[in-house]
Amino acid sequence: MTQPSDKALVPFVSVANMMALVNSTGIETMLRDLAGYIEDDFKRWPEFDKTPRVASHSTDGVIELMPTADAENYGFKYVNGHPKNMKEGFQTVTAFGVLSSVANGYPLLLTEMTVLTALRTAATSALVGKYLAPKGARVMAMIGNGAQCEFQALAFKAICGIDTVRLYDIDPAATGKAMRNLAGTGLTVMACKSGEEAIEGAQIITTCTADKQYATILTDNMVGSGVHINAIGGDCPGKTELHRDILLRSDIFVEYPPQTRIEGEIQQLDPDHPVTELWQVMRGETAGRSDPRQITLFDSVGFAIEDFSALRFIHDRIQGTEFFDQLDMLADPDDPRDLFGMVGRAA
Ligand SMILES: NC(=O)c1ccc[n+]([C@@H]2O[C@H](COP(=O)([O-])OP(=O)(O)OC[C@H]3O[C@@H](n4cnc5c(N)ncnc54)[C@H](O)[C@@H]3O)[C@@H](O)[C@H]2O)c1
Numbered sequence: 001m002t003q004p005s006d007k008a009l010v011p012f013v014s015v016a017n018m019m020a021l022v023n024s025t026g027i028e029t030m031l032r033d034l035a036g037y038i039e040d041d042f043k044r045w046p047e048f049d050k051t052p053r054v055a056s057h058s059t060d061g062v063i064e065l066m067p068t069a070d071a072e073n074y075g076f077k078y079v080n081g082h083p084k085n086m087k088e089g090f091q092t093v094t095a096f097g098v099l100s101s102v103a104n105g106y107p108l109l110l111t112e113m114t115v116l117t118a119l120r121t122a123a124t125s126a127l128v129g130k131y132l133a134p135k136g137a138r139v140m141a142m143i144g145n146g147a148q149c150e151f152q153a154l155a156f157k158a159i160c161g162i163d164t165v166r167l168y169d170i171d172p173a174a175t176g177k178a179m180r181n182l183a184g185t186g187l188t189v190m191a192c193k194s195g196e197e198a199i200e201g202a203q204i205i206t207t208c209t210a211d212k213q214y215a216t217i218l219t220d221n222m223v224g225s226g227v228h229i230n231a232i233g234g235d236c237p238g239k240t241e242l243h244r245d246i247l248l249r250s251d252i253f254v255e256y257p258p259q260t261r262i263e264g265e266i267q268q269l270d271p272d273h274p275v276t277e278l279w280q281v282m283r284g285e286t287a288g289r290s291d292p293r294q295i296t297l298f299d300s301v302g303f304a305i306e307d308f309s310a311l312r313f314i315h316d317r318i319q320g321t322e323f324f325d326q327l328d329m330l331a332d333p334d335d336p337r338d339l340f341g342m343v344g345r346a347a
Contacts, residue, residue: 144209
C-alpha cells in the first residue's frame with residue numbers, strides 16, 4: 001500500500017491525547033491559558049464571521065454545527081445536547097471539531113471536543129466572572145453536578161480566586177462524584193441538600209443542569225442583591241433554568257445576541273430587552289459590574305468563537321509534542337487533477 005504524503009495528513013487529537021495534554025499541563029494552567037486565547041478573540045470580535053449556530057432539534061435533544069472564521073482560519077464544532085442520555089449511559093454533550101486554513105481550505109486540526117468543550121465552557125464562564133463577579137468573591141454555589149461541574153469549579157478557582165464551592169444536584173450520586181473529584185484540589189467543597197442551601201453565602205451562583213424543558217432552578221426569592229449568576233444550562237429553545245423575574249432584576253451579559261435571544265434565558269423576555277455584549281466589556285467599551293449591589297447575569301449558551309479559540313489553542317499547544325496522531329484524511333494525487341487515477345493505482 002502507498003504511504004500517504006505529508007499533504008494528506010491532518011493532526012488528530014484523540015480523547016486519550018487530550019487527557020494526556022490536560023494532565024501533563026495541569027488543569028488549572030490549561031484553563032487559565034485557554035481563557036487567555038478566548039479573551040484575545042473576544043477582544044477582536046468584529047474580525048470574525050458570525051452566525052447563530054445551526055441547530056437540528058428532536059424531541060430528545062439537539063445536534064448543532066457551530067462555524068466561524070477570521071481572515072486566517074475557519075473553525076467549526078459538531079456538538080449534541082441530549083439530557084436523557086446520561087440515564088442511558090451516554091454523555092449529555094459530545095463534540096468534535098476542525099480548524100482549517102482559510103488560504104487553501106485544508107484542515108489543520110481535527111480534535112475531540114467533548115473534554116475540550118467542558119474546558120472552554122468553564123474557561124469562558126470564569127473569564128466572564130473575572131469581569132462581572134463582585135470584588136473579592138470567594139464562594140460559588142454550583143447547582144447541577146454533572147459532566148461540566150468540576151471544570152467550572154476549578155476554572156473559577158484558577159481565574160477568579162474562589163476558595164469554596166457549595167454543591168447541589170437533585171441526584172446525590174452526582175454531588176458525591178463531584179465531592180470525590182474535587183477533594184485535594186485546594187477548594188473547600190460542601191454538599192448541600194437544596195438549591196437554597198447551596199446559595200447561602202455565595203457571591204457567584206452557577207446553574208449547570210440539564211433538562212429539556214423550562215425549568216426553575218432558581219426562583220426570584222432565592223437571589224439576593226450583589227451576586228453574579230453564571231447560567232450555563234439554559235441553551236436551547238424551550239430549555240431555561242431561571243425564573244423570569246430574576247432576569248428582570250439583573251443586568252444581562254451575553255455572547256452573541258442573535259443566538260442568545262433564540263437559546264438563552266432571555267428567550268423568556270421581549271426581543272428588544274436590553275443586553276450587554278461581553279466583547280465590548282472586555283474591550284473596555286462598556287461597563288461590566290458597576291455597583292456592588294447589582295445582580296449580573298451571564299446568560300451563557302456557548303458561541304462558536306469560544307470553540308475557535310479552543311481549536312487555535314490546541315493547534316498551538318500540540319506543535320512539537322506527541323499529543324496527536326497523523327490522520328490520512330485528505331486525498332493527495334501526484335497530479336491534483338488525477339483523483340480518479342489515484343484510486344485506480346491503489347487497487
Ligand atoms: N453554555 C454552554 O456553553 C454550555 C456548554 C456545555 C454544556 N451546557 C449545558 O450545561 C448543562 C449541563 O451539562 P452537563 O454536560 O454537565 O450535563 P449532565 O447531564 O452531565 O449533568 C446535568 C446534571 O444536572 C442535574 N439536574 C437536572 N435537573 C436538576 C435540578 N432541577 N436541580 C439540580 N440538578 C439538576 C442532573 O442530575 C445532572 O447531574 C446542559 O444543559 C448542557 O446543555 C452549556
